[in-house]
Structure formats: structure tokens, C-alpha cells
Amino acid sequence: MYEITHKIMKKLIFIIATFAVVQSSFGQLNPINNLEWDHWYVTPNNYFVLSWDNPDPSQDTLVGYNIYRNAELYRFQIDDNLYHTEAGANCGEDFLVFNGDDFWIHVTAIYNSTLLESDYVDSAYVVGHLIGVNDITHPKLKFFPNPTSGKLKIDSESDIEKIIIISSSGEIIDEYKKSKYLDLSNLPRGVYFLTVWTDKNVFSKPIILE
Structure with a gap:
């Protein structure tokens, strides 16, 4: 009975230690910086550009980014910007429509070997659709x-x-x-x-x- 209990305790300690390492590595993953939001109106369309500085991927292999509206994931993407402009777009104007209200944008970096995402240190405020x-x-x-x-x-x-x-x-x-x-x-x-x-x-x- 003692031996079984001892093995269970050792396994539990191993799981806790592994979890702590994973949590520690999560906190160390480099986030994106200098998140910038530009938004303008040319009748009858809204245009915008969301951009940021790529993180230093030296700790791991960077595979892409998660873009959030408030705490809700909008999408994962490889591009290091999100834009809808007169010259072209990689997303639709409907990005501005979120529960019929204003919202905050957060962007996190996704790394390959751990499949974990970084924290976010910058946020951008969006008012929704602009009027001309x-x-x-x-x-x-x-x-x-x-x-x-x-x-x-x-x-x-x-x-x-x-x-x-x-x-x-x-x-x-x-x-x-x-x-x-x-x-x-x-x-x-x-x-x-x-x-x-x-x-x-x-x-x-x-x-x-x-």
C-alpha cells in the first residue's frame, strides 16, 4: 500500500512540475510590440490597417498570430498585419462589426514547438464603423x-x-x-x-x- 501511494505521489509531483515548466515557458514567450491601428472613411467605405512589430523568435519558431476582439478570437493568420484598404485587403470590412459596439484589439504570437501563445502587452481601441x-x-x-x-x-x-x-x-x-x-x-x-x-x-x- 505504501509503495502504491509513493508511486502515485511521485507521479503527481511530476505532473505538477511539468505543468509549472509549461506555465513558465508560456510567460517567457516573446509578445508582439507596437500595435498600431489606423482607421479612416472614404464614402461609402471604412478602411483600416492593424500592424505590429514581429517578436524576437529566438526562443522558438514563430508560426503566426491570433487576433482577438476583446477576449474573443477573430482568427489565426500568418501575415504580420491586418488590412482593408483601397489598394487591397486581407480581411473584410465586417471585422469592424462586433456585437454592435466598440471593442479592443489584442494580438498574440503563436509558437511552433510548444503550440503556446504569448501574452499581449499592447491593445488598440476600435470605435466600430466611422461616419464620413x-x-x-x-x-x-x-x-x-x-x-x-x-x-x-x-x-x-x-x-x-x-x-x-x-x-x-x-x-x-x-x-x-x-x-x-x-x-x-x-x-x-x-x-x-x-x-x-x-x-x-x-x-x-x-x-x-x-
Whole structure:
């Protein structure tokens, strides 16, 4: 009985040790870096490019990438970018459609010998489908003054649900709920992007803070 128990314990210790090594190797796999998202609108289409720096594959053989929208896997691919542009595409515009809302993109690297994926260290924010400049300046939604010294008013015939302020580098600066008056005077001068959700649509427009 002692011998059987001893063998079971040794096997259990081996399994735990193996699991620890696997977990350790997972954490050491090099992730991608400098994830960048560019998104623009040319009537009537949305175009975008998602790019990143390839990881150093010296620890293992890199075989491709997993692309996530929030925590949900979109697809595995070998290409080191994801794009839908006027010149060509390796994915459809439907990439922007995710549960009818905005989302975050994460990209992980997949390695061959262990079939494990890296962590992700960068994320990119996607607002969903953009509306063209002509649609933004439609009388139903106005931003003024623009350029602004800080105080900004949004005139909308539709109910505003939320507003997100995004820096030119893609960082979310602030979020407002159901507000038509914004005070940006505490922000550094520069260009910011206002993404406005109404009960009917989503609008995005650059704002110049002087």
C-alpha cells in the first residue's frame, strides 16, 4: 500500500512540475510590440490597417498570430498585419462589426514547438464603423467652436449616449455620459478625436485644442 501511494505521489509531483515548466515557458514567450491601428472613411467605405512589430523568435519558431476582439478570437493568420484598404485587403470590412459596439484589439504570437501563445502587452481601441466627414457636419450633429480653447458644445437632434475623447496616439483620455458640453481646457494643446454615440448612430471627428 505504501509503495502504491509513493508511486502515485511521485507521479503527481511530476505532473505538477511539468505543468509549472509549461506555465513558465508560456510567460517567457516573446509578445508582439507596437500595435498600431489606423482607421479612416472614404464614402461609402471604412478602411483600416492593424500592424505590429514581429517578436524576437529566438526562443522558438514563430508560426503566426491570433487576433482577438476583446477576449474573443477573430482568427489565426500568418501575415504580420491586418488590412482593408483601397489598394487591397486581407480581411473584410465586417471585422469592424462586433456585437454592435466598440471593442479592443489584442494580438498574440503563436509558437511552433510548444503550440503556446504569448501574452499581449499592447491593445488598440476600435470605435466600430466611422461616419464620413460630410455626415459628421450634417445639421443633426455640430461641434463648435472648432478649433477650441477648451469649452466645446455639441448640438445634436438625437440623444447623446456617450462621448469618448481619444488622443492622436490612440489613448482614451476621458469619457462623458449624456453630455452636450465638454471642458477640455485641462488637456495639452493638440488634435483629439471625439467619438459620439447617439441613439441612432456613431460619429467621429477631429477636434483642435488651441
